[in-house]
Structure formats: structure tokens, C-alpha cells
Amino acid sequence: MSLAEKYPQEVQQILSKYPPHGKRSALMPLLFIAQRDEGYISKAAMQDIAALLDITETEVAGVVGFYTLYHEEKEGKYRIQVCTDLPCALRGAEGFMGDLCDHLKIKAGETTEDGLVTVEAVMCLAACDRAPMFQLQGPDAIEYHEHMTVEKTMELIGELKQSEG
């Protein structure tokens, strides 16, 4: 089922933001919907969106590959994306990231065995005064978690586990 059939209202609302000759502007918002739906952006979703916007699949794939918040592979259901850029690194972000990975028994970029959480280093998230911090990218939201410790993060992961049953 295509996105337009599955979420007619939402797709229509996105398209209405842009002039008819600027229809392609809807590409990025539509990709977010596709990702929310499947946890990643599948080939089929790219074909679907390309057809909807009268552009080629290659053009869609080019956009997906360019931006870091789009994922072409299914990994952890939640992504813990730790900022380790300079200002955060000056306030202990690298140590935090290392300790967290040790605790989860994974390396940076890897996913926990149960498939729940992937831990990744990312670039600046505009929260330099509240390091260590990460964003939690889930299926339908991105949340900031600031002034973090490994203990607080493990609690959060515990809550995610529970909510997943």
C-alpha cells in the first residue's frame, strides 16, 4: 500500500505546504513518514515516493543517502546518538560514550543483541552547554536527553524495554 493510500490526510497536508511547481519539496517530509512506518527507508518506499512526486528513484536515493537522519537499513529500533563534537568533548562526552558502550557490551555504531538500541557518535546537536547529551531517535520522534550519565541512560533503556513489552 502506498503512503498516499495509507496516510491520505497527512500526505495531502504536506503537499499543500508547497506550490504545485515546487512539489518536490515534499520529498524530505515524505521520507520521514516512510521511515516512521518501517523503521528505515526501503527500496519500495523510495519507488512509491518517486512516483508520487514525478521524480526518479535515483533522485530520491540521492537525497536519502545525503542526510544522516535517514536510514537505509534496519538497525536498533531506537538510536542513541551521542554528540562527541568539540564542545561536548571538552565536557566529557567521549568518556560517557565509551562507558555507555562498555555497559551495553557493544562498540560505537553497533546494536544491542535484542535489537532495541544502536549507539552512534554524531555531530553537534546544539546542546553544547548540557553535555554529555544525546538524541534518542525513535520510530516517530526525536528526543533530546541532556546532562546525561550512564546510570540515567541505562534507566531510560530499561523504560524503553518495558514499553516494548
Add this chain to the structure above:
Amino acid sequence: MTHVLLRHREIPDIGKLSVYQDNGGLAAFKNAVTKMKPGEVIDVVKNSGLRGRGGAGFPTGMKWSFADAKSWPHYMVANADESEPGTFKDREVMENNPFQFLEGVMIGSYAVGANIAYIYLRGEFWQIAESLDRKIAEMEAEGYLGDKIFGTDYSLRIYTHLGAGAYICGEETALLESLEGRRGQPRVRPPFPPSEGLYGKPTIINNVETFTNVPMIMANGAEWYKSMGTADAPGVKIFSLSGRVRKPGNYELPFGTTFRDLIYKYGGGVQDSRSVRAIMPAGASSSLILVDDDSILDTPMDYLEVRKLKSELGSASVIIVDDTVSMDWLINKTVHFFRHESCGKCTPCREGTFWMSHLTERIHTGQAVRADVDLLLNVAKQMQGKCLCALGEFSTMAVVSSLERFREDFDKAVQA
């Protein structure tokens, strides 16, 4: 001092429409639309001396006057792609004083004759976009947005648009490409956006903080605004203070405040009472200011004075580096950032950031020989002046300045 931009610090509920209105909110927009010609609005902003807060410091009123009157429609775009390492001011404004920002967008749109405004937010600001959407809907319900506003012929709609993680989209033509549903790669300029921007039409793009100044300028007048700050940079600025200070955070202060006051009076001093070794006043894009003489801290922060220290004020994202930090580690961080964020369109930046990152990694991990340090400087200097946009140039700033001003760190790294 009462805040001009971070007003939520005095009025905690200013993020509610009724509270914003009770504190004079939206009166400036109503006054502009019902009683002023667009050109008169532009004149007030011109006279205030307001300069763009995204980093370049271009005079805002002048930029607005560039919107090509022979080509229509016009678009207004708010750049909310805040991504420079060390910058977190726009986020605080949008989270806490959103209506003042939105009113600035509305006044600006009226001034340049735009009936549609887009707010381009970095994808990570997902929650902020949701919240702005609700605020926009509230204003539409109260007749501040929509068709024939206040019974005039003026119509305006504002839409949010999320990016998806790409620093380069803060560059205005890359932002437009992204907004058009393409990869965020800068355009060749000229033409500049005020003549050919979004969908090929005249487009004015300003930073969030810039817009947030506008309602207060319209309400209190250009002379009031100019009574703050310096001749070079009138008004107030939000300084994002980060790095090794006790109290990192945003501090709204008049231009011309000294580094010393920012770091010690407001920022609580350096962590562990160490001393300041270097300052990066414009985030990761800075040339490092060498603080080898205590009097450097008495430099007033405006565009002109910081330039005298062979650096730039940029977006005033002031990163404090203390004497525990080695510069070979620091530039390895900044170069990896730019290598990751280089869009790949132009060769000097794509290749240059790649090769610089190899060299800084090698130096930092003790694998390098002396010739690698010279080669790094050579690569950085070859990039300068040759890149399509400022990102490539910015990637060389910390490299060249630290090699010139902190050479001993590199000599040590090579010997070790």
C-alpha cells in the same frame, strides 16, 4: 539588564500567545501591516543597524531592500538549521520565546512583500517544529496569519520544514536546495537569493536570532536599539558560551562586552580554576585566539575588534579552551567534523577535508613525522580561497591558526 531576546527569563510564560500579547506582543506586526508601507519598515530596520546573527553580520535592512521588485512572488525563509559546533542560541529562543521569533518573520515577510514564509529547521529540532506548528495555528485562528490580515490586502502563511541532518544546509543556497527536495549542496552565486532564490524567485533568508530582534526594534525604535552595543555592531547578541567554563549557557549581552566579563562574570570562570589558553569565538569555524597575554581578555566583542585578534566573531559561539587541551587533539576534532559535513560538490573542500583529516589523525595518534605537519599546513592553505562556499574555508581556520599560534603542540606530538 532586562532581556531583549531571551525575555522568557523575566516572563516565564511568554511562550503562550495570551502572555505574549499581554506583554505587547504582535502590536508591532499589526502596526506595520495597518499603518506602515513595507519600505518604511525596511527603513526602521536599516536605521537600527541590525546585522545578521547567523555569522556573516550582513546588515539586515539592506538585505531586505535587495528583494527584486521586478520578479514575483517573493519568499521569506528563516534559517533555523543551527548546527555550528558551539551554537545553541536559536534553539533556546524557539523553545521559550517562539512568538517573538515568529512575529519577526511576519514583520519581515510584510516588509519584503512575501505571502509565504518557510522556517527551515534542522531535522533534530523535530520537537521544536511540532511546537511552532501549534503556535502558527493559534495565530491563524486569531487572524494574525491567513488571508487579508486585519482587513488589509496582505496575506501570509508560515510553514515549517525539517531538514534531516546536514550542517551544510545552514549555508543559504544549500538550504534552498534542501527546501526544494534536493541534496543540500550550495549553488554557484551570483545570482544571490534576493534575486533568484527559492523556486527561482526572490528570497530573503535570515537567522532566527536576527528575526527575534525585529519586533522589539519596531516597538521601541531604531534609536533605542542603537543605544545598546557598539557603533560597529549595535544592539544585543546572544553569546553561546561552551567548553571549559563553570557555567556554560546562553548570555544575552550588548555587543562590546569583553571576553573577560563573559567568561568570569557570567560564565563563572574556567573549570578547575585553570587558565584560558585559547578562545574560539565563532564555534568550530574559528581561527583560534591565542591568549598568551591576559589583556587579550579585555577585548570587546564586536565584529571589528575580534577581527583585530585575527579571528572572527561569527555567530558568537564562544568555545573556551583551557591549558589542559592540546591543539593537535582539538583540530583533529574540528577537521573530522568538516570532513563529515563537506557536501562533496566542490573538489577543494571534498578532497581537502579528507586529506586534512588523515593528517590530523596521524599527528594526534603519534604516527606522524615532522613533514606531515608542514603538509597539513600546505593542504589547508591550498584550500583557502578556492571553495564554493564558506564551509571549506571554515575547515581551515582552526588548522592554520593553531599551526601558526600553537606550533609547540604539534612539535611535541611529532616527537612523541
